[in-house]
Amino acid sequence: MKMNRKLNWMLLAAMTMAFVQCKDSGDDVEPDDENELITSVTLKFTEQGTSSVSTFSYKDADGDGGNAPTKFDTISLKPNTTYTLAIELLDESKSPVDDITKEVEEESDEHLFVYTPSPAALLTYTYGDKDKNNYPIGLTGSAKTGAAGNGTLKVQLRHQPGAKNGTPTPGSDDVNLDFQLKVK
């Protein structure tokens, strides 16, 4: 009988333990705001000697995954023309919208934009800015189109902390987009 009482006591304590252990994780859902995303890339082509601006964008407002990109423009340029090319990066998942271009500018010695047309004759890019180590950045530059034709323009932002040497090789991609390019 004494054993039974002991047994009952232990079982009771054990059952109590099973139910008083609860805490809810739903009250502590933290929104993600530590990291910036890049959700929008806009290329601004300004025809030299004029004020006519053409802008082409890629937009994926909710970042990677989730909904598909909402906008992926085809770049359309005149042949044999020189343009000033500026690039704008935004994080539109935040409110207010976060201007990543500014942050890239602040850390320009860790970033390099790379513009690669394919076929190569379609466009020639020349960097128009330099970081404190005299390496190019690519936030502004000039683009000279060749003869008419169709192809792609690969736009890359290379993140190269501590390794930037003026070539695209070190680091990894923050942006890697293949815009359709039409020169006509």
Next chain:
Amino acid sequence: MILFLQRCNKKNVTRCMPALRFSLLILWLSLFSPTAVAQKPACECFVKGVVKDRHTGQPIVGATVLIVGQSTGVFTDQNGRYELRNLCPGNYTLECRIIGYSPFQQKIDLTAGHEENFNLLEQEVHLKDVEITAHRTDAPSSQPLTTLSGADLDKTRGQTLGESLKGVTGVTTLQTGSSIAKPVIHGLHSNRVLIMNNGIRQEGQQWGSEHAPEIDPFIATRISVVKGAAGVRYGSDAIGGVILVEPEELPIDKPITGELNAVGFSNGRQGVLSGTVQGGLNFVKGFGWRAQGTIKRGGNIRTPNYYLDNTGISENNFSLAAGYRHKGLGIDVFYSRFDTQIGIFSGSHIGSVTDLLNVIKNGEPFVKSGFSYAINRPNQNATHELLKAETHYHFNDGNRLQWTIARQYNNRNEFDLHRPRNDSIAALNHPELTFKLTSLTNDVVWDHKPIAGKISGQVGVSTLYQYNLMSGRPLIPNFNQFNIGLFWIERYVTSKWELEAGLRYDYRTLKTYRIVNREKIADHFDFSNFSGTAGATRNFSERFSARVNVGTAWRAPNVSELFSDGVHHGAAAYEKGDATLQPEKALNSIASVKYATPKWSVEVGGYYNYIFDFIYLKPQPEPILTIRGAFPYFKYTQTDASFKGIDVSGSWEFVKRTTISSKLTYLRVYDERNDGYLVMIPPNRLDNALKYQLADRGKWKDGFISIGNLLVAEQKRVPANSDFLPPPKAYSLWSLQAGASLKVSEKQQLEIGINVQNLFNTVYRDYLNHFRYYADDMGRNASLRLKWKFGA
């Protein structure tokens, strides 16, 4: 106490199964008293029987059985058997005793022959200076169990838990570089392998292939692997198997002893220091305690041709334990803290597929470095705390009740290579991923008293409550999970047969919370399932035994499989979960035969594991477009998969002191629903070793030299076009080991071991190492191991 009285002319000798865990080396000692017998030729009566532990049913070796008042006595042999011969008819009092158990007396009236079996009750308070060899493991007896302990475990000291188990047949590792290793049993890993750390189900973020178990192997004096589905006793998820990490029994009322381990590795210039002190208390009877701590520091690992940047490791662990025994009552309290910081090879952080293809094309990493102990981004810091209280009570009638509660807190912080671009945020140096997982477990197990001395069993209830708090880059949601499991296992043991069967029911409820488009979304899942096991062991003779087991197990999909949604940087792949996934169910059959003589032994095992609704990442035909470019797209999908394999191990002492041993691990996995192969299945391997045992010389003992070779085949059974790089070629690695122990004094012993892995600095890559895309595997690694035991 259960007795079997049989007529003496009956010839059916109750022989117990050759207990595998007792080695053949234990001496058969007989203490016949020839003088008492010789003059009386008419005295031809005998008494014989088996002595067993009342709770475990295991035979007790070396127990004394004597006739009170006479100088006649014998010891039980390795199977717990004894026989007293040439007795005269008459009345006797038979006594059976061994230190650590309550002595037992039985009166017998001898007319011819008599069989008397003893079932001894373990004493809770052990006498001083006595080693109890009987060890209780709840593992199913009809499933293959491999245990690393003693000298075998010592050889692995300094390595991670996953690495330590590499030598076990059927076990391989899933690696992320050289510092992160997860055990793979019969091709299954992560959530499908359960780790019982000191009796508690280890709960971390096991789903991650680069999340190694947060356990300090120095805590354990025994590490066992149960191969095959063992879900009935240990709970759901144990589809692949169970790893039992078990510390030594607490030294109740013993003098203070301890050991100090120091291990140095040439590769990574790694040093490991671990110490243990333990003992009883002079002024409190029935008390025992232990304190243990480990420090590990390592730098950049070197492949045969270059260093791997940022592959250092740092670990600080400690544990404290105390226990009290009084009559049938036992209470144990245990606390452990594991704290590690691991650098992740910086060349493995990939921003896009182009980056990955460039590294692969280059053949070696772009990032080169020299040696350094510094750990920079990317890195992961993990802390795991376990607080456990266990109490048990042996009732006088043979019942036993055990109640265990535990709290685990797993805090994992992962730092990406890229800091935020905003300087003020970057200056905070926050981890990009933080997981805080708290788990509370509660287990009550009742071992019922043996029925008719042959049927033993246990009934139990286990609960788990768990909540996960997550911050940073969204990866897995916050969740609350409650699990309750009820199980019942019975075991029937005779001299030739051992049968067991068990049944379990589990219910799990999971609530997840995540932010989608700035709104909190809650999801609710319920899972429940029955699982069962049935097995038999047949002992044909002392040398020859066979076992077979059929079991089912299940595993509910975990949160990462349900909700993953993002780029996996290490694999340059986009992984997406599926909230409609159903639990996996496994039907596992496993059989093995073993034949052992003192000169040679062979064990052959085969298994067939069919997993219904096996969850895996299926490559999608179209890549997914992200700002970082197009990524190969993988979705968690379900299929039916079969795992067929053979494990063979054997050893042969072909010349005196010279032993050759071999282990073969063979596995074939097939996707039954899609008629294809599955990715990330360990290739077949053959491990051979030649060992020469040195003769003891003076104070030097147990010296040996051994040379080993590991052959790993190329994994050719992979789905077509599923990978950036085909599986690596087959490779062959040589290793060299030597060791000996030196008895410094009566109470001090020094053990020395030398080990060289990858003796010829072979360049190789392993299919199950995530770094195989970026860099070669570890080059030559020589280590020196010292162990100083004192007070023993």
